[in-house]
Amino acid sequence: MLIFKNLGEMASLEYLYKYDMYFAIFQLTFIALLGYIILSWLFRMWKQYKQLKNDKASAELALLKSKIDPHFFFNTLNNLYGLAIKKSDEAPQVILKLSEIMRYTIYEGENETVLLKDEINYLEQYIEVHKIRYKKTVNITFTKVIEEENISVAPLLFIMLLENAFKHGVESLTNNAYINLELIVKKKTLIFSVENNFEVKENAQTGIGIENLKRRLQLIYPKKHELLIHKDTSVYKTQLTIQLK
Structure with missing residues (x-):
């Protein structure tokens, strides 16, 4: 029984180790995905801002020419x-x-x-x-x-x-x-x-x-x-x- 107990503890430890590893991978994946989403959103906002600036500059140039x-x-x-x-x-x-x-x-x-x-x-x-x-x-x-x-x-x-x-x-x-x-x-x-x-x-x-x-x-x-x-x-x-x- 002692052997089985030790084997059971080993299996539990192995399970916990794999669980921690998978959870860590999940956390890293989640953080990476969240970071990607945030960066993508910021990039879109920056592009829109630049476009607005360009549109404003173009409109201002047209007005100045007039x-x-x-x-x-x-x-x-x-x-x-x-x-x-x-x-x-x-x-x-x-x-x-x-x-x-x-x-x-x-x-x-x-x-x-x-x-x-x-x-x-x-x-x-x-x-x-x-x-x-x-x-x-x-x-x-x-x-x-x-x-x-x-x-x-x-x-x-x-x-x-x-x-x-x-x-x-x-x-x-x-x-x-x-x-x-x-x-x-x-x-x-x-x-x-x-x-x-x-x-x-x-x-x-x-x-x-x-x-x-x-x-x-x-x-x-x-x-x-x-x-x-x-x-x-x-x-x-x-x-x-x-x-x-």
Whole structure:
């Protein structure tokens, strides 16, 4: 009987050992499964959060693009009306250039990126329309030093700085107005600078163009851009630097 008793105790101990082992395996499996479920849930929440952030950023970008100053279009249409009344030969040129500017703003402006050469052409069209509009002489220079071809950039970034130079610079002066533009691209670094003179006027409104530009740059080129603004009593200069991909 003693032998059977010892054998029974051994069987019980073996049973308890196996039970503890299976229970430990069950616990580990349960913890692993629970951990997987929690991590899966957290991952889904993170993906949803990122998607919401991306959707919000996309919506905000679309809103910022829509806030491009319509001042230019209103004034150009008024000038175009005057040219049409006078039956000026310049009227067809203004209509053609204005339609091209509007087409680019509406359609190309919806893209994430555009070719730099197209953005340059857009700026040049904008400048040409202004030259026709003004009855005064405005000295405008546009220097370009581009070492690489087929460079892509976000659309409608540079126009805000140029708009600012015309609206708050050229239009505030009667004579000797100037705008100097420079675009340099070297080793994946783009530098666009605009310098203009201006005349200080009381109750002058600064507008929202620069603030919109700053926000767009934060969304499109985070930690890959720098916008410097220098202003003295008669000269305003902006310089935008972008590290391209």
